[in-house]
Amino acid sequence: MTTDVGSETASGRLGGLLRAPLSPRAWRDTTVVLAGFPLALAASAIVVTMLALTVSLAITAVLVIPLLAALFWLSRAFTFWQRARLRGLLGISIPPRSRLPREDWLRGLWTEARTKETWRHVLYHTLAGVTGTAGAVLVSGFWTLGALFSTILAHGWLLPDTSRIDRSPLVFASLTVLGLILLLAAPAVAANAVKVDIGLAKALLAPSRSETLAQRVETLSASRTEMIDAADAERRxxxxxxxxxxxxxxxxxxxxxxxxxxxxxxxxxxxxxxxxxxxxxxxxxxxxxxxxxxxxHPAVLDDLGLDAALSGIAARSPVPVRLLVELPRRPPRAVETIAYFVVSESLTNAAKHAHAKQVDIVVEMTTDEVLGIIVSDDGRGGADPTLGTGLRGLAQRVGSVDGTMSIDSPQGGPTRLVVTLPCAW
The missing domain is CATH 1.10.287 (Helix Hairpins)
Incomplete structure (x- = not known):
């Protein structure tokens, strides 16, 4: 019984090997290799030429800048066409590169020149010309020589009658066997060439793991920003x-x-x-x-800004408040709203829980574009964010814009709350 199964497996493999040259996959792989060859060769020649010109003219910044711009533009175009080829012929989608920040032309060029992903794409087009040419030569050679040698018995009589050509049956039989071997091996050669093509594209055209994670973080940050803005607009x-x-x-x-x-x-x-x-x-x-x-959402915050809004809640506070606000410009709307509620909640806690007699508030924007808030009172202390929802909610609000919040409130007081909010968020 084991012998029969083994025989069936062997015969199945032999049948698959004999049918391979006629299979759709063999011709698809061959088409992929041969279609990618001219694009890879042209892209490699152009990219290598542009690189050589850029390096040779590196001492002249006036010429290097347009050369680099042209190199990066051509690299992006060739990358687009290669992705389209793989997607159209193989159904393989190579993820696009991470988005570069929107900057002016010269600064954007400098940012792109310092991005590893840019040079990986340039390296891909440089190597793809070599691997694509080698794959196309091997695949076309196996198919062409295989078809030529395997049928030499049919067309061998057409060869010129000279003494250099051996027309013996043994030579024709050997060439026929060699041609059949080449034909049977051609699908495997094409499949391996396609694997090299796909592997090189995934390794150099697709974003790396760190770049993918960074892009996902950027996407999540943008989504979070949109959600916060939408919630703020709904509150208004x-x-x-x-x-x-x-x-x-x-x-x-x-x-x-x-x-x-x-x-x-x-x-x-x-x-x-x-x-x-x-x-x-x-x-x-x-x-x-x-x-x-x-x-x-206090309407005065939109109309007059954070300084006026904080002055309003300080004036309504049952506890005397000394307020200092120094803002060279208006912070982002979301940061203004969070700062307002930080001060408002702090004043409520100072009056309701700390029984303070004086509250000092300092709100200022530092040189590194961070809005700092310091709220201190002379109350009885003991404030703990883990014991109530007010401070915990403030910490969540602050964290929503990547801010930080720390509180120092020993038993017996005083209490000091420090919040930093990035204004470049």
């Missing part, structure tokens, strides 16, 4: 709707109830008490709504 929309709609209706209701409370003097005590209670409830609801609107 809700704040405007509440301010222009619900809050105005409550103001009108409170005014009408106040007028009724003042003018309706000859009504039963029960009705008067109900009006007075409704008036107080309306004023309380209006006050709570204003706090809610201010907590969603």
């Amino acid at each position: 929309r809700i704040e405007r709707n509440l301010h222009d709609g619900t809050q105005q209706r409550l103001v009108s209701l409170a005014m009408n109830l106040g007028m009724a409370r003042t003018t309706l003097t000859g009504i039963p005590p029960e009705a008067r008490e109900a009006i007075e209670q409704a008036h107080e409830e309306a004023k309380l609801a209006l006050s709570e709504l204003r706090d809610l609107v201010r907590g969603l």
Whole structure:
């Protein structure tokens, strides 16, 4: 039974070997190799020439700059065509290169020249000319010589009748066998040439693991930025709707109830008490709504900036506040919003939990484009971000823009909160 299985396996392999020259994969691989040869050869010749010119004229910066620009542009074009060839003929998608930052022309050229991925692409086009030429020569040679030698018995009589050509049957039989071997080996040669082509493309054209991770981090950062901006825009929309709609209706209701409370003097005590209670409830609801609107997104922050917004909450604070704000320019909108809520939450904690008598706040932008916030109070201390949601929420807000937050609050006080927010975020 084992012998039969072995015989069937051997016969199957032999049948596959004999059918290989006629298989679609053999012709597909051959097409890939031969189609890529002229592109690889032309790209290699042009890239090597441009490199040689660039190196030879390196002492003249005026000529090197346009040569480098042309080299990188041609490299990108050849890379695009090679990716299209592999995708169209083999269905293999080589990931695109990581996006370069948008800069002016000269600075962008310098950034591209310092990027490893750029020179990997240049190296690919330099090597692809060698490997592509070698693969095309081998594949075409195996197919051509195989077809020529395997059929020599049919066309050997056409050879010129000279003494240098041996027309003996043994020579023709040997050439026929050699031709059949070349034909049978041609699919394997084409398949290996394609593997070399794909391997070289994946190694030098595809982003490396570190570049892929960096690109993913960049994508996630951009997505996070969009989500934060969308959430901030939604808060502003809700704040405007509440301010222009619900809050105005409550103001009108409170005014009408106040007028009724003042003018309706000859009504039963029960009705008067109900009006007075409704008036107080309306004023309380209006006050709570204003706090809610201010907590969603303060309108003054958009209109007048962070300095005015912080001055407003410092003036409303039940604890005396000394505020110093030094901003040479307005920070990004998201950073302004987070800074506002950091100060607002700190003042709330100082009044509600620390029972402080004085709060000092310093908000300034350092030279390295970082917004620094320092909030200190003389309260009883003991603030711990792990024990409450307020400080934990602040830490999450700060971390959403890659900021840092540290708090020093021993038992008995004082408490010192330090927050840094990158303004180049």
